[in-house]
Amino acid sequence: MSLPIVAVVGRPNVGKSTLFNKLVGKRLSIVEDTPGVTRDRIYSECEWCGREFMLVDTGGIEPRSDDVILAQMRRQAQVAIDSADVILFLTDIRTGVTADDHEVATMLQKCGKPLILVVNKCDSVGEPPPEFYEFYNLGLGDPFAVSAEHGHGTGDLLDEVLKYLPENKDAQYGEDYIKVAVIGKPNAGKSSLINCIAGEERVIVSDIAGTTRDAIDTVIENDQGKFVFIDTAGIRRKSKINEKIEHYSVLRAYMAVDRADVCVIMIDAVEGFTEQDSRIAGYAHEKGKASIVAVNKWDLVEKETGTMAEYTEKLKQDFSFMSYVPFLFISAKTGQRTDKLFPMIKQVYEQNGLRVTTGMLNDVLSYAVARVQPPSDKGRRLKIYYMTQASTRPPTFVVFVNRADLFHFSYQRYIENQIRTTFGLEGTPVKMVVRERNRQDTK
Numbered sequence: 001m002s003l004p005i006v007a008v009v010g011r012p013n014v015g016k017s018t019l020f021n022k023l024v025g026k027r028l029s030i031v032e033d034t035p036g037v038t039r040d041r042i043y044s045e046c047e048w049c050g051r052e053f054m055l056v057d058t059g060g061i062e063p064r065s066d067d068v069i070l071a072q073m074r075r076q077a078q079v080a081i082d083s084a085d086v087i088l089f090l091t092d093i094r095t096g097v098t099a100d101d102h103e104v105a106t107m108l109q110k111c112g113k114p115l116i117l118v119v120n121k122c123d124s125v126g127e128p129p130p131e132f133y134e135f136y137n138l139g140l141g142d143p144f145a146v147s148a149e150h151g152h153g154t155g156d157l158l159d160e161v162l163k164y165l166p167e168n169k170d171a172q173y174g175e176d177y178i179k180v181a182v183i184g185k186p187n188a189g190k191s192s193l194i195n196c197i198a199g200e201e202r203v204i205v206s207d208i209a210g211t212t213r214d215a216i217d218t219v220i221e222n223d224q225g226k227f228v229f230i231d232t233a234g235i236r237r238k239s240k241i242n243e244k245i246e247h248y249s250v251l252r253a254y255m256a257v258d259r260a261d262v263c264v265i266m267i268d269a270v271e272g273f274t275e276q277d278s279r280i281a282g283y284a285h286e287k288g289k290a291s292i293v294a295v296n297k298w299d300l301v302e303k304e305t306g307t308m309a310e311y312t313e314k315l316k317q318d319f320s321f322m323s324y325v326p327f328l329f330i331s332a333k334t335g336q337r338t339d340k341l342f343p344m345i346k347q348v349y350e351q352n353g354l355r356v357t358t359g360m361l362n363d364v365l366s367y368a369v370a371r372v373q374p375p376s377d378k379g380r381r382l383k384i385y386y387m388t389q390a391s392t393r394p395p396t397f398v399v400f401v402n403r404a405d406l407f408h409f410s411y412q413r414y415i416e417n418q419i420r421t422t423f424g425l426e427g428t429p430v431k432m433v434v435r436e437r438n439r440q441d442t443k
Helices: 016-024 068-083 099-111 130-138 154-164 190-198 246-259 275-286 307-318 338-352 358-371 409-423
Strands: 005-010 042-048 051-057 086-092 115-120 177-184 216-222 225-231 262-268 290-296 327-329 384-391 396-401 431-436
Touching (some): 005 068, 005 099, 016 042, 016 051, 016 154, 042 154, 086 099, 086 154, 099 130, 115 130, 115 154, 177 246, 190 216, 190 225, 190 262, 190 290, 262 338, 290 338, 307 327, 327 338, 358 384, 409 431
Parallel strands (some): 005 051, 086 115, 177 225, 177 262, 396 431
Antiparallel strands (some): 216 225, 384 396
16 A cells, blocks of 8 residues: 655754654654754654554754755755645744744745644643644645643544545555565666556656656556556665665655565666665565566576576576575566466465465375474474464464464464465465464373
């Protein structure tokens, strides 16, 4: 699901990080009584009354400062404002309305986004103090009195936020659409692939890394079905992210993975597998997404007999943590093998949603246990009572045992491999949950 973005902005030291931590329910942002502590945006999912959104904490805005770091923070906040769906403008009742508040208010009014004025540090319960009404001079409508430290007024504030949240972006697509996120490093050919399979230039294609700033949807319907391809900004290593806009591009890319049913992980065949490819693939794996590795620019690789087989074996080692993932060698530029992408997407999507009956699972379990005896420790042997499937996307299996500590990772992997051998589950991670029966009941 594509979550709307709510940005918390304001002058330094008005309590933005404290409010952020209070709303998300955990201490993520650094809180210190020194201006400029939050130098970059920090984001986290937030939920209120069943609606979810992405809350973003920003560095303080000092419109007239020439300090290099403060100027960079100001630019970062501007990017947050440009990308947000709703803006919370936080002020401080203890300092009153300042000249900087007026300048920030003027800047925010120009952006045309839904804007909620919040007056922080109203720590007493009941009617706000007389100084509160001074904030009407900013011309931003009725302010909301809150105490970020104690939580007073945050419920009313979140109720107001919900009024402005846009509808779920995926609501326009029916359940028969498969959402596919194309992810990878910058310049791996993601936009070129989408243009190739769409048959027209739908997104900007450039050899300059970082051309795609946002996640862009391309709807494709063909004889294979209905698909929504999400072209994402390339994900760089954090140390390489210097340009102000790229931080938000990375956020959007990760959110595209959250929203997708299937991830196509683009690898540059010429450059080969890199550590950053591992990070990108790992995020899709952690989120339980069906995945395909598309090795792009295969037309540029010098080939001999067995080149593809050797490259595949190398990739299997690189993707050892995703041993289930299939590989497809393509050229987005020439269209080579791109027609095979759609059936592969359908296949891994169906595998990600596969449901196996409890009876069939336990038949496989009985065979596996008879073939390889469960491990033991100090005279106590692991007993596996039964297994059942709890959910799909990804397929999640619950295993009931006598001693969870005896169910070693290696034996779990063995059971998983037996399940995969029997039922396929190609292209999808498998999650295994171990449940221990009451030990007194198993004596």
